Amino acid sequence: MRLACLLLIVLVSLSSPAFAVTMDGHIHPDEWRGALHVTDFRQTQPLTGKLATLPTEAWVLATPQGLAVAFRCTQPPGVPRSTQQMQRDFEDQVDRVNLIVDFNGDGRTGYNFTVSYSGGVYDAVVTNENKFNKDWDGLWRSVASHDAQGWTVEILVPWYTAPMRHRHDGKRVIGLYLDRVVAATGERDAWPVASYQQARFLSDFRRVSIPRYHQSLLAVTPYVSGLYDNVRGRSHLTEGADIFWKPNGQFQLTATLNPDFGQVESDDLVVNFGATETYVSDKRPFFTENQGIFDFSLLDDNSQLVYTRRVGGPADDGHGASPIDAAVKVNGSVGATGYGVLVADEGGAAGRFFGAARLVHDFGTQSLGLMLTRVDRPWLDRDATVLGVDHHWRPTPQLTIATSVVGSDILQNGTHSQGEGATTLVDYDMGGGWRQEWAGMHFGSRLQVNDFGYLERNDLNYAHWEVRKRDTDLSPGSIYSSHDWHVRVDALDNTHGLNLRRQFRVLRDSNLRNGATEEVQLNVNSAAWDDLLTRGHGALFLPPTFDLFYKYVTPRHGALAYKLIAESLSGGLAGNRSVGYDVEFIPTFYPSDNFNLYAGPYYEHQPDWLVWQHDNLIGRYDEHTLELLAGFDWSIGSRQELRMKLEGLGLDAHIRGAYRVAGNGRAVASSDPVGNLGVRNMGLQIRYRYQLAPLSYLYVVYARGGYAMDDYVQDNGVRRMFEQSFSLRDDEQLLVKLDYRFGI
Numbered sequence: 001m002r003l004a005c006l007l008l009i010v011l012v013s014l015s016s017p018a019f020a021v022t023m024d025g026h027i028h029p030d031e032w033r034g035a036l037h038v039t040d041f042r043q044t045q046p047l048t049g050k051l052a053t054l055p056t057e058a059w060v061l062a063t064p065q066g067l068a069v070a071f072r073c074t075q076p077p078g079v080p081r082s083t084q085q086m087q088r089d090f091e092d093q094v095d096r097v098n099l100i101v102d103f104n105g106d107g108r109t110g111y112n113f114t115v116s117y118s119g120g121v122y123d124a125v126v127t128n129e130n131k132f133n134k135d136w137d138g139l140w141r142s143v144a145s146h147d148a149q150g151w152t153v154e155i156l157v158p159w160y161t162a163p164m165r166h167r168h169d170g171k172r173v174i175g176l177y178l179d180r181v182v183a184a185t186g187e188r189d190a191w192p193v194a195s196y197q198q199a200r201f202l203s204d205f206r207r208v209s210i211p212r213y214h215q216s217l218l219a220v221t222p223y224v225s226g227l228y229d230n231v232r233g234r235s236h237l238t239e240g241a242d243i244f245w246k247p248n249g250q251f252q253l254t255a256t257l258n259p260d261f262g263q264v265e266s267d268d269l270v271v272n273f274g275a276t277e278t279y280v281s282d283k284r285p286f287f288t289e290n291q292g293i294f295d296f297s298l299l300d301d302n303s304q305l306v307y308t309r310r311v312g313g314p315a316d317d318g319h320g321a322s323p324i325d326a327a328v329k330v331n332g333s334v335g336a337t338g339y340g341v342l343v344a345d346e347g348g349a350a351g352r353f354f355g356a357a358r359l360v361h362d363f364g365t366q367s368l369g370l371m372l373t374r375v376d377r378p379w380l381d382r383d384a385t386v387l388g389v390d391h392h393w394r395p396t397p398q399l400t401i402a403t404s405v406v407g408s409d410i411l412q413n414g415t416h417s418q419g420e421g422a423t424t425l426v427d428y429d430m431g432g433g434w435r436q437e438w439a440g441m442h443f444g445s446r447l448q449v450n451d452f453g454y455l456e457r458n459d460l461n462y463a464h465w466e467v468r469k470r471d472t473d474l475s476p477g478s479i480y481s482s483h484d485w486h487v488r489v490d491a492l493d494n495t496h497g498l499n500l501r502r503q504f505r506v507l508r509d510s511n512l513r514n515g516a517t518e519e520v521q522l523n524v525n526s527a528a529w530d531d532l533l534t535r536g537h538g539a540l541f542l543p544p545t546f547d548l549f550y551k552y553v554t555p556r557h558g559a560l561a562y563k564l565i566a567e568s569l570s571g572g573l574a575g576n577r578s579v580g581y582d583v584e585f586i587p588t589f590y591p592s593d594n595f596n597l598y599a600g601p602y603y604e605h606q607p608d609w610l611v612w613q614h615d616n617l618i619g620r621y622d623e624h625t626l627e628l629l630a631g632f633d634w635s636i637g638s639r640q641e642l643r644m645k646l647e648g649l650g651l652d653a654h655i656r657g658a659y660r661v662a663g664n665g666r667a668v669a670s671s672d673p674v675g676n677l678g679v680r681n682m683g684l685q686i687r688y689r690y691q692l693a694p695l696s697y698l699y700v701v702y703a704r705g706g707y708a709m710d711d712y713v714q715d716n717g718v719r720r721m722f723e724q725s726f727s728l729r730d731d732e733q734l735l736v737k738l739d740y741r742f743g744i
Contacts, residue, residue, distance in 0.1 A: 021061065021068045023154050025145030032070060035061035036208065038178060044195045045181075045188030046482030046511055047433075048472040052189035054079065056180045062172075062210035066140075066158040071097045073180055074150040081146075082183040082556060085594040085635035086120025087643065089134045093515055093555030094118075095183045097153050100126060100205070102175030103164045103249075104338070106362040107203040107394075109292035110175065111138065111162055115153045118593070119144040119638075125288075127295035129400075130201040135281055136288040139219075139695055139741075160217040163290060164249030165333045172212040175205030183555045186481065186515035197484065197509070199427035199437060200400055217246040221285075221695070223739035230732040242286055242739075251332040256286040259312075259324050269627075269647045269681050273611050275532035276456045282308045290331045293340035293358050296371045296388050298404065298449075299423040299441050300456055305371050305388050305406070306342070306356050307454035316379040317350035325351075336362045350379040354452055366393045375451040382412040384451035398429040408448045419446030419458065433470035439463065445495050457532065460500070464490035480518075484509040494531055498539060502526035515555040523547040527575075534661055537616040541665040543575025562587040562600075572608025573620060573659070573667050580606040586629060599630035609653060611677065616661040619674040621653035624718035639691040644684075650722030651679035678710035680725040696740040706730035 021031045038058040043050045055074040060067070075081060075095070082094035095117035102110045110126035121142055124134040141156045164172065179190035194204035222241040229235070240258035265283045272278050279302040282288065287308040296305040315322040327344035340358040345351065353376040360369040371388040388406040395401070402425045410417045421443040428436045445459040466488040474480055485508055492501040507521040524546050531539040547569040554561050565584040570576045586600035602625070609623040631645040658674040659667040683705040690698040706728025 021063060021070075021154070021156070023141055023143050023156055025143035025152055025154055027059065027070050027072055027152055027154070032059045032061060035059040035068075035070075038191050041178075041180065041189040041191050042193050043187060044179065044190040044193055045186065045197075046472040047193075047195050047197070047470055047484075048482075049193050052180075053185070053187055054182060054189075056189055058178045058191070060176065060178075060208070060210075062213060063156075064213050064215075066156045066161075066213075066215070067101065067174075067210075069099050069155045069157075069178070071153045071155075071178070071180065072150065073097065073152070075182070076149060079182065080184040081151075082117055083593045084556065084590055084596065085118050086116050086122075087633050087635065087641055088120070088137070089122050089124075090116065090120050091122075092561070093183050093186070093517075093553070094120075094181075095151070096122075096181050098177070098179045098181070099155055099157070100177040101157065101162075102202055102205055103162045103172075104333075104362070105173040105175045105205075105207050106367065107175065107205070108338075108360065108362075108367060108392075109162070109295075110177070110202050110205070111157070113138070113140060113142070113155055113157060115142045115144055115155060117144065117146065117151055125292045126196075126202060127292045128297050129199060129203065130196045131295070131297070132196070133281070133288070133291075135283045136291070137285065137695065158217070159213050159215040159249060160246040160252070162249075163252050163293070163331045163333055163338065164214075165336065165338075166248075166250050167212050170212050171209050173207055173209050175202065176208045177205045183515055185513060186511050186517070186555070198429075199435070200429070203394055203400065214248050215246075216248060217244060217743060219244040219741050219743045221739050221741040223737060225735060225737035228734045230734065231729060244289065250334070252290055252330070254286060254289050254329040254331075256324075256327050259284070259286060259327065269649055269683050271625075271649065271651060271679055271681060275535055275612070277450075277454070279307075279454055279456075280309055284308070286327060286329070287311070290329065290340075293331055293338055293360065294342065294356060294371070296358070296369070296390060296404070298406065298421065298443075298455060299425060299439060300462075303453070303455050305373055305386060305449055305453040307450075307452065310375075310450075310452055311344045311354050312346065315346075315348065315350040316352065316377055319350070322346040322351055323348060338362075352377050352379075356452065365395065366391065373449075373452045377451065380412065381414075382410065382451075384411075384448065385409045386449050386451075386453065398431070400427045401425070406447070406449065408446075410448050410451075417446055417448070419444045419448055421447045421458070433472070435468040435470075437464075437466040437468070439466075442495075459494045459496075459531075460492060461495060462490065462492045464488055479512055479514070481511045481513050498529050498531060499526075500531065501528050514557070517551075517553050519549070519551040521547075521549040523549075529665060533610060533612055533618065534616050535612060538661040538663070539665050540610075540618070540661045540667060542571075542573070543577075545570045545575050556588075556590060559590045560587060561590075571606065572610055574608045578608035580604070580608070582625075584629075594635040595632065597632040599628070602627040602629065608656075611653070613658075613672075613674055617670065617672055617674070618659050618661065618667070619677070620656045620659060621677060622656055623651065623653040623677075625649065625651045626718045626722040628722070640689070642686075642688050644686045647681075647683045648722060648725045649679070649681040650718050650720070650725050651677070651681075652718035652721050653677040676710075678721050680706070680708045680710075680721055680728060682706050682725045682728045692740060694741065697738075699735065699737040701735040701737070702733070703735070704729060704732045 041052040041056040057072045059070045099113045100110045112124040114122035124132045192206045224239045227236045243255040246252040294306045312324045325347045330341045338360045342356040344354040356373045369390045373386045375384045386408045390404040393401045406421045408419045423441045426438040441462040443458040447458045469485045471483040488505040504524045510518040529539045550566045552564045563586045568581045582604035584602040588598040604625040606623040609621040627649040634642045658670045658672045660670045686702045688700040
């Protein structure tokens with residue numbers, strides 16, 4: 001009997017696939033036997049394609065538990081190392097390695113996994129070739145170790161991380177990209193030679209065939225949060241749950257019940273007197289998980305057909321944010337066709353229903369997609385339906401063509417309104433560091449996608465031509481290692497043929513040999529019309545303007561790093577005869593490797609600032625803004641962190657005169673009473689987070705903030721407004737939240 005049991009154990013152990021890699025931060029040759037061994041790392045920052053200055057090796061191995069990747073980075077004692085502790089999703093210039101995986105190998109969606117020298121992690125989803133969204137937090141493992149001659153990282157990415165197509169031959173073809181960044185010099189070495197700074201990135205990944213494995217996951221993350229409002233003297237208890245079910249790579253379901261979507265993250269302060277909406281990213285876990293399939297860009301900045309901040313946003317009745325009862329998202333694939341379905345239902349009398357369906361089919365060098373969204377808004381008696389079709393084509397390795405067509409159908413109060421739009425983008429790599437890009441956009445005046453999507457404006461026709469040149473052949477004595485030059489001409493009209501902009505742009509994006517980055521951009525604009533300022537009460541003709549922008553960011557050297565942004569620009573009724581400026585300087589101090597403190601000012605002066613009052617009346621102001629950005633990050637061991645973020649803003653705008661926009665588009669002085677304008681805004685968040693288990697946390701958050709706008713500003717100026725901003729107390733809250741992920 002004992003012999004039979006022993007024989008059975010031996011047979012089971014021989015027939016069961018063994019996990020060959022131990023995640024300990026040390027590369028043992030026997031564990032990585034049979035792995036893809038990569039040694040040909042080449043410079044991509046600067047993008048020379050030359051062999052890496054410091055040797056880097058990587059191993060890639062498909063295992064039953066996930067995709068295992070190891071890096072060995074040679075870094076002798078003479079090369080400084082960035083040893084500070086990093087919080088999740090850091091953006092500091094530190095020594096780090098990057099793994100980006102396109103699990104379907106079709107160039108549509110990549111998953112970025114970054115590990116720093118000190119073991120800090122960053123993850124993001126890459127869509128639209130080179131668009132990174134770091135709001136996603138994935139469940140993966142990494143270990144880093146270091147010695148006198150270098151450092152080592154091991155990474156394990158489970159197969160349930162992303163939807164994957166089914167293959168019948170036991171193999172899977174993935175797109176793979178590996179790189180290593182040396183913080184002291186800013187050099188980035190990659191395999192293959194591909195760069196996210198180019199129009200094509202995901203498409204240039206190396207296609208690798210690996211054994212096909214799959215894993216299932218059922219994870220339930222219940223939460224409970226308690227909120228005490230110290231201003232109103234009341235408390236609130238909320239409970240709910242997120243559910244993640246991934247039986248295989250071809251089907252993944254995410255659901256949330258009574259979600260808690262706020263207070264543990266803080267948005268930046270925004271003061272917006274313009275006619276267009278400010279875009280805000282979404283950090284809510286339900287909406288960041290497997291969201292890449294829903295990417296449908298309309299080329300314009302941040303444009304999307306699915307802008308998830310709409311869900312749970314301001315209610316249609318104007319009484320705060322809408323509560324969300326439940327939301328469900330399904331992702332998967334059938335053959336070469338990927339799909340996604342998202343539905344969300346808000347509660348209350350003004351609650352909305354959101355729905356989105358997405359299909360994408362891969363034809364090899366081409367892909368064709370469809371997006372359908374629908375929003376039911378009973379409070380407004382409004383139903384909004386949007387249909388989009390997008391096509392991506394790579395006819396040659398040098399040429400990429402992306403097009404989209406979109407239409408909207410709005411039914412409100414029994415009346416239909418239909419609109420249309422289309423975009424195209426052509427990118428051509430001419431070789432020798434030269435590149436060309438052509439872009440065109442048309443959005444009809446009746447196109448409406450903002451019930452669920454985000455589009456800064458409709459009613460436009462836009463076209464640009466851009467040529468780029470990469471210069472890496474710089475003298476050894478230069479402080480720069482590379483320059484990327486961009487020269488662009490563009491034209492923007494509304495659909496009635498009104499000239500909204502003619503612009504000539506020159507941009508130089510540079511890397512320095514000390515690891516810093518520098519950007520210089522000059523925009524020269526012709527005289528044109530502004531058809532949004534008066535909100536439909538007449539277009540205003542404005543004189544020529546210019547905008548000169550400069551940005552310089554350094555890595556940590558010793559105990560200091562800093563960011564400097566400066567801008568000089570003209571505008572208003574005076575055009576180039578009235579020049580303003582803004583300056584931001586944010587130094588970061590590192591008293592130790594696990595603590596950093598940053599604090600710095602932002603100052604802005606616009607001597608000819610135009611602000612809409614009502615109908616065709618505008619105010620002309622001399623505007624000054626003073627803002628403080630400050631905070632600290634403290635890593636208390638491997639599981640705890642404490643951070644503080646403070647922003648205070650004061651705006652002082654003295655009226656220079658009131659004007660009416662005449663029928664011919666000229667500004668005519670008016671005797672209408674228009675007063676001075678002052679704004680105070682403040683936000684403070686102190687957050688403690690303790691990691692109980694992977695993606696399971698205890699949060700304790702204190703937040704305070706306020707906003708005030710004054711009709712009349714005394715002669716104390718912007719400094720007085722800034723100082724008074726810290727006394728604001730519209731909201732003061734203490735939040736305790738506990739969420740724990742149970743995986744099966």
